[in-house]
Amino acid sequence: MTYENQATFGLGTGLYTVPDISSILNLPQPKVRRWLKEYWNNQFAGHHQQPFSSGSGSELVTNFYTLIEFFAFYQLRQEGVTTQKIIKAHNVLSETFETQYPFAKSNIFTDGRHVLFTGKVGEIIKADETLQITIKEVFEPFCKKIDFNKNNLAERFFPLGKDHSIVIDPKRQFGQPVIGTTNILSESVFNLFRGGEPVEVIQRLYDLTQAQVKDAISYHQHAA
Known part of the structure; x- marks a missing residue:
């Protein structure tokens, strides 16, 4: 499968160090560094066979979409969604949306137990292997701070x-x-x-x- 928005680092994609992400999202630097290593560069990168960062040490940088995914990940954890379910949902949604950055899409929701996304016909689809339709009262905790483009991908925070x-x-x-x-x-x-x-x-x-x-x-x- 060919994914859109492959990891790039440079003009037009933003360049963010661990301290940058920590400052922008008001998260502790050790947590940002650990999340980037454990989830994006190990779990998610292994699934996509694509890197989510470039460089190492103090020169480690990532891009805007990963910054937004950090924000979405944090919001999901705040709503009580387990890390295991978030990782599972990230992998399933990546394949569904054909993107490396599904958490930077505008149609991600949570009901506090499952990660959900809006299906093509407007239903709320539960992000697991069965993709069962789950009609629930849901909310978008992170969309209030993000502008999305016509492809429903984050473009400003x-x-x-x-x-x-x-x-x-x-x-x-x-x-x-x-x-x-x-x-x-x-x-x-x-x-x-x-x-x-x-x-x-x-x-x-x-x-x-x-x-x-x-x-x-x-x-x-x-x-x-």
């Missing part, structure tokens, strides 16, 4: 939510957090604030709104 201006877009600034539709790195704004510059001065310097400056400050304070 809003770590503070869509009502705030911080955006993770792999097509801008190598996927590092930027402000709104600009290419201004949120870290640049935060560094000025941390250096003692008033919000009003930063606003004028970058031609930003007060809300945008405060979002950048809030995001990096939260990630610290």
